[in-house]
């Protein structure tokens with residue numbers, strides 16, 4: 001029984017690129033549970049429960065790299081951070097572009113295909129002003145975590161097509177909607193030859209209403225090489241960005257776009 005579990009997770013750990021320490025953790029937990037329940041039905045139920053919790057946790061925490069190895073920061077010795085904006089372009093994006101331009105700052109925009117179709121000129125402006133763009137699926141479906149591999153491939157490819165048509169641009173960067181990854185999404189990323197880009201500073205700017213709280217959350221967690229996740233979808237985040245740019249200047253941070261990580265790691 002124990003050997004079966006170990007074999008199962010060893011196999012899974014290879015398939016899913018699970019880190020070794022996670023495997024060891026599984027091994028220890030399984031041993032402990034076996035010791036506690038000595039082969040009763042509760043053993044199986046508890047094990048199933050623990051496994052489910054780990055999988056759910058792993059699907060939602062992009063920093064864990066449970067199913068997909070995502071880039072979550074840049075290894076660097078200098079004070080630099082990346083601003084990344086998800087879910088645009090929107091009616092607010094031009095304001096974001098104005099302030100970035102004023103500050104001579106380049107950012108990375110992970111755009112949704114449907115939104116690009118809605119705001120084609122804004123998308124073109126993002127590119128024209130020297131920012132980097134990445135794929136954030138075509139429709140940013142709420143069911144992203146439950147889509148089949150082929151549906152996920154469709155979502156990524158359709159966004160690629162829109163980007164090419166409207167912006168005459170190709171990208172190999174992909175940011176998972178909601179930061180969700182699972183085996184199907186992992187396969188789709190591989191098939192479409194994308195690099196998954198996460199973050200290590202989450203602003204929660206779509207959840208928290210208090211601008212000061214959002215700003216504090218970001219400034220407290222920012223460090224050398226951080227990738228900061230924001231959304232160009234509200235006036236609120238715009239206000240946060242204004243303050244954040246001042247903070248970065250005060251703290252003598254420079255900014256980088258995500259492609260510089262990939263270039264530096266080649």
Ligand SMILES: [Zn+2]
Pocket residue numbers: 086087136140176177178
């Ligand atoms: Zn998103």
